[in-house]
Amino acid sequence: MIELEGLTKRYGEKVAVNNLTFAVRPGIVTGFLGPNGAGKSTTMRMMLGLDRPTSGDVRIDGQHYDALKEPLKYIGALLDAKATHGGRSAFNHLLFLAQSNGIPRRRVDEVLDTVGLTSVAKKKAKGFSLGMGQRLGIAAALLGDPRILMFDEPVNGLDPEGIHWIRNLMKSLAAQGRTVFVSSHLMSEMALTADHLVVIGQGRLLADTSMADFIARNSRSYVRIRTPQRERMLDVLHQAGVTVVESGSGVLEVDGSKAEQIGELAAQHQLVLHELSPQQASLEEAFMQLTAESVEYHAHTDEPAPQEWGDGWRKD
Numbered sequence: 001m002i003e004l005e006g007l008t009k010r011y012g013e014k015v016a017v018n019n020l021t022f023a024v025r026p027g028i029v030t031g032f033l034g035p036n037g038a039g040k041s042t043t044m045r046m047m048l049g050l051d052r053p054t055s056g057d058v059r060i061d062g063q064h065y066d067a068l069k070e071p072l073k074y075i076g077a078l079l080d081a082k083a084t085h086g087g088r089s090a091f092n093h094l095l096f097l098a099q100s101n102g103i104p105r106r107r108v109d110e111v112l113d114t115v116g117l118t119s120v121a122k123k124k125a126k127g128f129s130l131g132m133g134q135r136l137g138i139a140a141a142l143l144g145d146p147r148i149l150m151f152d153e154p155v156n157g158l159d160p161e162g163i164h165w166i167r168n169l170m171k172s173l174a175a176q177g178r179t180v181f182v183s184s185h186l187m188s189e190m191a192l193t194a195d196h197l198v199v200i201g202q203g204r205l206l207a208d209t210s211m212a213d214f215i216a217r218n219s220r221s222y223v224r225i226r227t228p229q230r231e232r233m234l235d236v237l238h239q240a241g242v243t244v245v246e247s248g249s250g251v252l253e254v255d256g257s258k259a260e261q262i263g264e265l266a267a268q269h270q271l272v273l274h275e276l277s278p279q280q281a282s283l284e285e286a287f288m289q290l291t292a293e294s295v296e297y298h299a300h301t302d303e304p305a306p307q308e309w310g311d312g313w314r315k316d
């Protein structure tokens, strides 16, 4: 369990993390979401004792990180995959970490095997691709067989097979009863991996809830209907007091009713249906809806007018 209590971090005038209170529980994968600059990395760094809170507290299984003897046995983390000594081989990098935490040498071989790096164990880390670096970082996180695991953008640089692998790894670590805390900007991936979500914006807590509840609260759900007997269907729905929205190309949309109810109404009136489908917004839509006001860095979609760049680049 990771517990935060009023956790706050200021950098001068900037409040990077603002009074965060939440707990990351064992046995599930908890996703950590927020727009760029929301304070996710700063929060994770404070969890690991790499940054000191301005105020508030964070505890790892009831203890401060600094008080943990051989911390890799309590919490394993992937924060920055490039944070390795490039001149060391993958094996030696892990061996150094293992020795400083009283972890037996054979565990190095085990984690190299788990992450699929056995064949390059003697190669220097500086020659590794982004994906191989991520795997090495994950091996380091697993080294002490910790009860708590934390991953900052773990799928960054991984190929589809690697993404599939890390998803299953995180789920199985949680199924073993471990605490798994993971940040990612890849919403489609998060939707497949996390059971619970903590969402922050501009350093503040915006949501701490289950995945299903988060999507239901922050997006519209409706039933989509297509029928060749559209006018009769509209009459039947109106008579039943159901509010219908007519969207383009003859599709009807009904908020606040279940597909079963509408199907039964249609059957009672012998109406033919070509489609009757419950629609739920994606995690991405729900996330954009919730965080719209706390996004700090907006891209401009309009192309700048040529004169803004000067005309020097133009060909005559």
Ligand SMILES: Nc1ncnc2c1ncn2[C@@H]1O[C@H](COP(=O)(O)OP(=O)(O)OP(=O)(O)O)[C@@H](O)[C@H]1O
Pocket: 011, 014, 015, 016, 034, 035, 036, 037, 038, 039, 040, 041, 042, 043
């Ligand atoms: N060492 C620092 N000094 C000054 N400001 C900092 C420092 N570290 C972070 N910040 C600021 O704190 C805020 C939160 O940054 P942080 O990196 O924690 O966000 P994030 O949610 O991890 O963002 P991203 O998704 O872009 O990685 C940002 O405005 C950032 O500029």
